Amino acid sequence: MTSRRFEELEKRALKIQKIRIVKTIFFAGLFSLSLSSYLYFSKNYSLKITEKVSIPQPVIEKEPIQELINTPLKIELKKEEYPTLTLSPTIEQNASSSFEKQQYDTLKQIAQTNEDKEKFLLQNFEKNHDFETAHSLMLLYFHKKHYEKAIYWSQEAITLNPASDQPWIFYAKSNFYTGQRNEAIRSLEIYLKHFNTQESTQLLNFYKGQQ
Amino acid sequence: MRFIMLLFLSLGYLSAYSYNDVLKDYRAGNFEKVCSDGSFFYLKNDKNEHILTVIGDACAKIDAINPLGNIVKNLVTTKEHRESGSYFATLILQKKLIYQFMQDNINLKELKLPRTNHVLSIVFENLSKGNYEIVNKKVQINTAEMGYLLWLSDDEQKRVYIDEYKDGKLVKSHWYL
Numbered sequence: 218m219t220s221r222r223f224e225e226l227e228k229r230a231l232k233i234q235k236i237r238i239v240k241t242i243f244f245a246g247l248f249s250l251s252l253s254s255y256l257y258f259s260k261n262y263s264l265k266i267t268e269k270v271s272i273p274q275p276v277i278e279k280e281p282i283q284e285l286i287n288t289p290l291k292i293e294l295k296k297e298e299y300p301t302l303t304l305s306p307t308i309e310q311n312a313s314s315s316f317e318k319q320q321y322d323t324l325k326q327i328a329q330t331n332e333d334k335e336k337f338l339l340q341n342f343e344k345n346h347d348f349e350t351a352h353s354l355m356l357l358y359f360h361k362k363h364y365e366k367a368i369y370w371s372q373e374a375i376t377l378n379p380a381s382d383q384p385w386i387f388y389a390k391s392n393f394y395t396g397q398r399n400e401a402i403r404s405l406e407i408y409l410k411h412f413n414t415q416e417s418t419q420l421l422n423f424y425k426g427q428q
Numbered sequence: 429m430r431f432i433m434l435l436f437l438s439l440g441y442l443s444a445y446s447y448n449d450v451l452k453d454y455r456a457g458n459f460e461k462v463c464s465d466g467s468f469f470y471l472k473n474d475k476n477e478h479i480l481t482v483i484g485d486a487c488a489k490i491d492a493i494n495p496l497g498n499i500v501k502n503l504v505t506t507k508e509h510r511e512s513g514s515y516f517a518t519l520i521l522q523k524k525l526i527y528q529f530m531q532d533n534i535n536l537k538e539l540k541l542p543r544t545n546h547v548l549s550i551v552f553e554n555l556s557k558g559n560y561e562i563v564n565k566k567v568q569i570n571t572a573e574m575g576y577l578l579w580l581s582d583d584e585q586k587r588v589y590i591d592e593y594k595d596g597k598l599v600k601s602h603w604y605l
Contacts (some may be wrong), residue, residue, distance in 0.1 A: 302542040304515040305486045307508035308454075393445050396468070400590075 348377040355387050364391040384413040389420060398424060454482045455513050462486035463495065468556055470498045477502060477509040484516050486544060493523045518542045522552040523604050529555060530567070530580050530588050547602055551576055556596045574599070 335357060342350040355370035369393045372382035385408040389401040405421040430505065445465045449478045466483035474480065484499040498514040503513030516542055528534050539556045542551055554560055554569045554576070561568045567578035575593035580586045581603070590602045 301540065304511055304518055304542045304544050306488070306512040306515050307479050308482055308485055362448075392446060396446050398474075 256273060288306075342373075346377075348381070349373055351377055352381075352383065355384060359387050359391060362394075364395045381395040381414065382408065384415050385419055387418075388418055389424070393424060429476070439444035447476065450479055450482055453594055454486055455481060459489045463492050470495065470502075477500050477505060478511075481509060484512065486518055488516065491525045491604065493519055493548075493604060497518055499517065514542065515544055518544060518546050519546055520547075522548045525576070526555065527588050527604060530578060531586065547576075547590055547592065547600075548604075550574075554585060579588075 220411060227270075335354075338350055338354050338357065341347075342354065351370055351374040355367055355374055358366035358370060368388060371384040371388035371391065374381065375388065378384070385404060389405045390400070392401040392404065402424050405417055405424070408417055409421065450462055450469070453459075453465075457588055461483070462483055463486045463581075466479075468485065468552060469476070469479055480499045480502055482502065484496050484503075487493070487499075491581050497520060500513045500516045500520075501517055503509040503516075522541060525534070525536060525539070529536055529549075536552070536555045537558055541549070541555045542554060543553060550571070551569060554571065555567075559569060560598040565579070569576040569578070575596075577589075578590075579589050581589060585605065587605050588602070592599045592601070
């Protein structure tokens with residue numbers, strides 16, 4: 218290879234090198250141009266948005282601090298008002314139950330507060346010593362509220378006719394009215410062990426309910 | 429027959445004062461008799477709540493507050509009897525607090541208890557509201573209707589007296605221990 222040939226090759230290599238450099242510069246320039254144009258246009262777009270939407274800024278009224286210190290803190294407490302409880306004892310004027318009242322009214326029709334009748338019955342019992350007379354005397358004294366005598370004559374009537382429930386019932390009632398509730402209940406329980414009547418059962422339940 | 433004999437032999441002591449007598453005397457206004465003779469019922473732990481309420485009210489009316497403690501415990505079954513029980517319990521507490529106030533000068537202000545028509549409740553309410561004046565070691569309360577004067581006796585066991593005045597005249601005097 219001659220020197221001439223080397224010179225041509227060298228010129229050619231330089232030329233290629235120059236072309237490469239130009240190409241590199243060109244593409245770099247193109248890239249930077251595109252980047253800058255992108256940045257430029259995107260900035261302009263965001264600016265346009267902010268111009269359209271305006272967020273209102275809160276307005277704070279600043280009070281003088283001295284005024285805040287001086288004004289007393291007013292707290293109004295609402296007093297919860299509840300009505301005051303009022304109490305009074307409940308006293309029923311009519312204490313007698315319907316059950317007892319019914320019995321008392323029936324008794325009033327049967328027995329008469331007649332002194333002659335009392336004498337007659339006592340004389341009759343002395344003669345005959347029968348259940349009916351004792352029963353009548355029991356009712357008579359019960360109606361008069363002579364409960365001790367009513368107890369006595371109910372015992373007499375029970376002795377003469379233990380199966381009859383009325384003397385047991387009036388014996389229990391007389392005891393109840395003289396404050397002997399336990400005795401009244403016990404007598405009815407004894408009677409109900411051997412006999413069973415609705416009236417005596419009702420009375421027993423009533424007396425037990427008073428406990 | 430044997431059962432009947434046993435029954436008759438087992439007769440107990442018959443009380444002379446009956447339920448009917450209690451009611452009869454209460455209606456007649458014999459409160460002292462009801463309270464004194466009625467003690468038989470609550471001392472034997474009678475459970476007849478109506479009779480107990482009647483006896484309790486009679487005792488409250490004659491200023492016998494101490495027996496109410498025995499009566500209160502059995503007033504439990506119905507709403508009305510429970511209210512009566514609370515009423516009697518309120519009187520007991522108010523009497524004790526007024527006594528303590530007069531003796532020891534405790535603070536009754538802002539203490540709220542149930543309201544009743546009894547003189548103890550009226551006095552207590554005024555004391556708790558501070559509606560009173562102390563004049564010569566006596567406590568004076570003036571309301572729209574009545575005037576009340578509270579004072580301590582000079583006895584060894586001091587009594588609290590509550591004098592009720594109307595238009596300046598002594599109407600009634602109560603005392604409590």
